[in-house]
Amino acid sequence: DQQVKQNSPSLSVQEGRISILNCDYTNSMFDYFLWYKKYPAEGPTFLISISSIKDKNEDGRFTVFLNKSAKHLSLHIVPSQPGDSAVYFCAAFYNTDKLIFGTGTRLQVFP
Amino acid sequence: DTGVSQNPRHKITKRGQNVTFRCDPISEHNRLYWYRQTLGQGPEFLTYFQNEAQLEKSRLLSDRFSAERPKGSFSTLEIQRTEQGDSAMYLCASSRQGGTGELFFGEGSRLTVL
Numbered sequence: 001d002q003q004v005k006q007n008s009p010s011l012s013v014q015e016g017r018i019s020i021l022n023c024d025y026t027n028s029m030f031d032y033f034l035w036y037k038k039y040p041a042e043g044p045t046f047l048i049s050i051s052s053i054k055d056k057n058e059d060g061r062f063t064v065f066l067n068k069s070a071k072h073l074s075l076h077i078v079p080s081q082p083g084d085s086a087v088y089f090c091a092a093f094y095n096t097d098k099l100i101f102g103t104g105t106r107l108q109v110f111p
Numbered sequence: 112d113t114g115v116s117q118n119p120r121h122k123i124t125k126r127g128q129n130v131t132f133r134c135d136p137i138s139e140h141n142r143l144y145w146y147r148q149t150l151g152q153g154p155e156f157l158t159y160f161q162n163e164a165q166l167e168k169s170r171l172l173s174d175r176f177s178a179e180r181p182k183g184s185f186s187t188l189e190i191q192r193t194e195q196g197d198s199a200m201y202l203c204a205s206s207r208q209g210g211t212g213e214l215f216f217g218e219g220s221r222l223t224v225l
Contacts, residue, residue: 009151032212043115043202043216044154051211089153093212098144098167101153 003027004092006102013109019077021105023090026071030092034099035064035075038087047088048075080109113137115217117203123223124193131189132220136205143186144214145178146202147171154202160186161208193224 005024013019025033031052036044050057050064050073057064063076077084090102116135124130136143141162146154157176158168162183172178175193180186190197200221204214 004153006153034212036216041218043204043218045216046213049211049213091153091212097142097161098156098159099154099212099214100156101146103151103153 002103004090004100004102006090006105008105009103010106010108013080013107015082015109015111016079019075019080019084019107019109021075021077021088021090021107023073023075023102024071025073025090025092027092027094028068028071030094032093033064033066033073034091034093035062036089036091036101038089038104044089077107080107082109082111085109115203115205115215117201117217117220119220120218121221121223123225125225126195127192129189129191130193130222131187132201132203132222134186134188134203134217136185136203137215139207140205140215141183141208142206143180144204144206145186145188146204146216148200148202148219149198157188157201190222193222195224198222198224 034049035047037047038044048062066073087104087106089104091099118133144159145157148154160180175191178188200219202219204216206214
Protein backbone atom coordinates (compact mmCIF):
# COMPACT_ATOMS: atom_id res chain seq x y z
CA ASP A 1 0.00 0.00 0.00
CA GLN A 2 1.51 3.26 -1.17
CA GLN A 3 0.52 5.74 1.53
CA VAL A 4 2.49 8.62 -0.01
CA LYS A 5 2.25 9.13 -3.74
CA GLN A 6 4.08 11.34 -6.17
CA ASN A 7 2.35 10.85 -9.48
CA SER A 8 4.71 12.89 -11.60
CA PRO A 9 8.02 11.10 -12.08
CA SER A 10 9.62 14.12 -13.72
CA LEU A 11 9.26 17.86 -14.18
CA SER A 12 11.15 20.25 -16.40
CA VAL A 13 11.14 23.99 -15.67
CA GLN A 14 12.95 26.97 -17.06
CA GLU A 15 15.36 28.84 -14.81
CA GLY A 16 13.63 31.70 -13.01
CA ARG A 17 10.16 30.15 -13.27
CA ILE A 18 8.19 28.44 -10.54
CA SER A 19 8.53 24.70 -9.93
CA ILE A 20 5.53 22.97 -8.35
CA LEU A 21 5.93 19.44 -7.07
CA ASN A 22 2.90 17.56 -5.87
CA CYS A 23 2.27 14.82 -3.36
CA ASP A 24 -0.85 12.94 -2.22
CA TYR A 25 -1.28 10.81 0.86
CA THR A 26 -3.88 8.43 2.17
CA ASN A 27 -3.33 8.27 5.94
CA SER A 28 -5.04 11.08 7.85
CA MET A 29 -2.98 10.26 10.97
CA PHE A 30 0.26 11.72 9.61
CA ASP A 31 1.66 14.42 11.94
CA TYR A 32 4.29 16.00 9.76
CA PHE A 33 5.12 16.17 6.12
CA LEU A 34 8.61 16.71 4.81
CA TRP A 35 10.37 17.29 1.53
CA TYR A 36 13.79 15.83 0.86
CA LYS A 37 16.13 16.56 -2.00
CA LYS A 38 18.50 13.97 -3.41
CA TYR A 39 21.45 14.35 -5.73
CA PRO A 40 22.97 11.28 -7.46
CA ALA A 41 25.28 9.19 -5.26
CA GLU A 42 24.26 11.12 -2.14
CA GLY A 43 21.78 10.49 0.63
CA PRO A 44 18.57 12.52 0.81
CA THR A 45 18.86 15.89 2.53
CA PHE A 46 16.06 17.59 4.40
CA LEU A 47 14.57 20.61 2.67
CA ILE A 48 11.41 21.80 4.43
CA SER A 49 8.60 20.44 6.57
CA ILE A 50 5.07 21.29 7.64
CA SER A 51 3.00 20.26 10.61
CA SER A 52 -0.43 18.79 9.98
CA ILE A 53 -1.96 21.71 11.91
CA LYS A 54 -0.65 24.27 9.45
CA ASP A 55 -1.45 24.92 5.82
CA LYS A 56 1.69 26.74 4.73
CA ASN A 57 5.35 26.94 5.61
CA GLU A 58 7.89 29.09 3.86
CA ASP A 59 11.68 29.05 3.87
CA GLY A 60 13.36 31.34 1.40
CA ARG A 61 12.60 30.19 -2.12
CA PHE A 62 10.76 27.11 -0.86
CA THR A 63 7.14 27.00 0.26
CA VAL A 64 5.12 23.95 1.19
CA PHE A 65 1.33 24.00 1.11
CA LEU A 66 -0.87 21.45 2.84
CA ASN A 67 -4.51 20.78 1.97
CA LYS A 68 -5.71 18.31 4.57
CA SER A 69 -9.20 17.92 3.17
CA ALA A 70 -7.74 16.85 -0.16
CA LYS A 71 -4.85 14.96 1.47
CA HIS A 72 -2.52 16.84 -0.80
CA LEU A 73 0.65 18.84 -0.38
CA SER A 74 2.83 20.71 -2.78
CA LEU A 75 6.29 22.22 -2.83
CA HIS A 76 6.80 25.50 -4.64
CA ILE A 77 10.26 26.65 -5.63
CA VAL A 78 10.50 30.18 -6.89
CA PRO A 79 12.57 31.26 -8.65
CA SER A 80 13.92 27.92 -9.82
CA GLN A 81 17.67 27.64 -10.27
CA PRO A 82 19.80 25.08 -12.13
CA GLY A 83 21.21 23.90 -8.79
CA ASP A 84 17.69 22.82 -7.82
CA SER A 85 17.89 20.00 -10.36
CA ALA A 86 17.57 16.84 -8.27
CA VAL A 87 15.07 14.22 -7.21
CA TYR A 88 12.55 15.48 -4.66
CA PHE A 89 10.87 13.11 -2.24
CA CYS A 90 7.76 13.82 -0.28
CA ALA A 91 7.65 12.04 3.08
CA ALA A 92 5.17 11.70 5.93
CA PHE A 93 5.69 10.98 9.60
CA TYR A 94 3.46 9.78 12.42
CA ASN A 95 3.66 8.31 15.85
CA THR A 96 5.25 5.07 14.79
CA ASP A 97 8.30 7.24 14.39
CA LYS A 98 9.27 6.41 10.87
CA LEU A 99 9.22 8.39 7.66
CA ILE A 100 7.26 7.03 4.74
CA PHE A 101 8.51 8.26 1.39
CA GLY A 102 6.92 8.78 -1.98
CA THR A 103 8.56 7.55 -5.17
CA GLY A 104 10.10 10.92 -6.03
CA THR A 105 9.92 13.52 -8.76
CA ARG A 106 12.97 14.35 -10.83
CA LEU A 107 13.19 18.10 -11.34
CA GLN A 108 15.27 19.50 -14.14
CA VAL A 109 15.80 23.26 -14.30
CA PHE A 110 17.16 24.38 -17.65
CA PRO A 111 18.63 27.77 -18.59
CA ASP B 112 32.46 16.29 10.05
CA THR B 113 29.77 15.07 12.42
CA GLY B 114 27.28 13.77 9.86
CA VAL B 115 26.06 10.21 9.39
CA SER B 116 28.82 7.98 8.05
CA GLN B 117 28.29 4.73 6.14
CA ASN B 118 30.79 2.09 5.09
CA PRO B 119 31.53 0.69 2.63
CA ARG B 120 30.13 3.07 0.04
CA HIS B 121 29.97 0.36 -2.57
CA LYS B 122 30.03 -3.42 -2.27
CA ILE B 123 30.04 -5.88 -5.14
CA THR B 124 29.48 -9.48 -4.18
CA LYS B 125 28.51 -12.80 -5.67
CA ARG B 126 25.14 -14.35 -5.03
CA GLY B 127 25.17 -16.42 -1.86
CA GLN B 128 27.82 -14.42 -0.06
CA ASN B 129 27.25 -12.48 3.16
CA VAL B 130 27.72 -8.74 3.38
CA THR B 131 27.78 -6.30 6.28
CA PHE B 132 27.26 -2.55 6.25
CA ARG B 133 28.16 -0.18 9.05
CA CYS B 134 26.54 3.09 10.03
CA ASP B 135 27.88 5.67 12.45
CA PRO B 136 25.11 8.12 13.37
CA ILE B 137 25.37 11.69 14.57
CA SER B 138 26.68 11.31 18.09
CA GLU B 139 23.85 12.99 20.01
CA HIS B 140 21.10 11.16 18.08
CA ASN B 141 19.53 8.22 19.86
CA ARG B 142 17.46 6.98 16.93
CA LEU B 143 18.95 5.15 13.99
CA TYR B 144 17.12 4.00 10.88
CA TRP B 145 17.87 1.73 7.95
CA TYR B 146 16.18 2.27 4.61
CA ARG B 147 16.58 0.61 1.22
CA GLN B 148 16.24 2.37 -2.10
CA THR B 149 15.97 0.78 -5.50
CA LEU B 150 15.96 2.49 -8.88
CA GLY B 151 12.90 4.64 -9.45
CA GLN B 152 11.60 4.18 -5.92
CA GLY B 153 11.70 6.20 -2.77
CA PRO B 154 13.54 4.99 0.32
CA GLU B 155 11.71 2.05 1.94
CA PHE B 156 11.80 1.63 5.69
CA LEU B 157 13.59 -1.48 6.95
CA THR B 158 14.10 -1.06 10.68
CA TYR B 159 14.90 1.41 13.42
CA PHE B 160 16.57 1.55 16.81
CA GLN B 161 16.10 3.74 19.80
CA ASN B 162 19.39 3.51 21.62
CA GLU B 163 20.24 -0.18 21.48
CA ALA B 164 16.65 -1.43 21.24
CA GLN B 165 15.33 -2.44 17.85
CA LEU B 166 11.78 -1.09 17.97
CA GLU B 167 10.35 -1.94 14.58
CA LYS B 168 11.14 -4.15 11.62
CA SER B 169 9.51 -3.97 8.23
CA ARG B 170 8.16 -7.09 6.59
CA LEU B 171 10.68 -6.26 3.87
CA LEU B 172 13.35 -7.44 6.29
CA SER B 173 13.49 -11.16 5.61
CA ASP B 174 15.21 -13.69 7.85
CA ARG B 175 18.39 -13.19 5.86
CA PHE B 176 18.65 -9.63 7.13
CA SER B 177 19.78 -8.73 10.63
CA ALA B 178 20.56 -5.40 12.18
CA GLU B 179 22.24 -4.58 15.44
CA ARG B 180 23.14 -1.51 17.39
CA PRO B 181 25.33 -2.60 20.29
CA LYS B 182 25.66 -0.02 23.06
CA GLY B 183 23.39 2.35 21.17
CA SER B 184 26.17 3.78 19.05
CA PHE B 185 27.03 2.50 15.56
CA SER B 186 24.84 -0.03 13.77
CA THR B 187 25.47 -2.90 11.40
CA LEU B 188 23.17 -4.37 8.78
CA GLU B 189 24.07 -7.88 7.67
CA ILE B 190 22.61 -9.67 4.68
CA GLN B 191 23.20 -13.40 4.55
CA ARG B 192 23.11 -15.52 1.39
CA THR B 193 22.68 -12.50 -0.83
CA GLU B 194 20.35 -12.64 -3.82
CA GLN B 195 20.30 -10.48 -6.93
CA GLY B 196 17.12 -8.84 -5.66
CA ASP B 197 19.08 -7.48 -2.72
CA SER B 198 20.93 -5.12 -5.06
CA ALA B 199 20.00 -1.64 -3.85
CA MET B 200 21.22 1.43 -2.02
CA TYR B 201 21.10 0.91 1.75
CA LEU B 202 20.61 4.18 3.56
CA CYS B 203 21.19 4.88 7.22
CA ALA B 204 19.70 7.87 9.00
CA SER B 205 19.65 9.18 12.55
CA SER B 206 17.50 11.56 14.54
CA ARG B 207 16.67 12.74 18.04
CA GLN B 208 13.76 11.18 19.86
CA GLY B 209 10.61 13.28 19.81
CA GLY B 210 11.56 15.21 16.74
CA THR B 211 9.37 16.27 13.88
CA GLY B 212 10.46 13.58 11.48
CA GLU B 213 13.64 15.18 10.25
CA LEU B 214 16.07 12.36 9.63
CA PHE B 215 19.70 12.98 8.74
CA PHE B 216 20.86 10.53 6.10
CA GLY B 217 24.26 9.18 5.27
CA GLU B 218 25.49 8.88 1.70
CA GLY B 219 24.40 5.27 1.49
CA SER B 220 26.01 1.91 0.78
CA ARG B 221 25.35 0.57 -2.69
CA LEU B 222 25.13 -3.21 -2.94
CA THR B 223 25.54 -5.00 -6.26
CA VAL B 224 24.91 -8.74 -6.23
CA LEU B 225 26.22 -10.56 -9.31
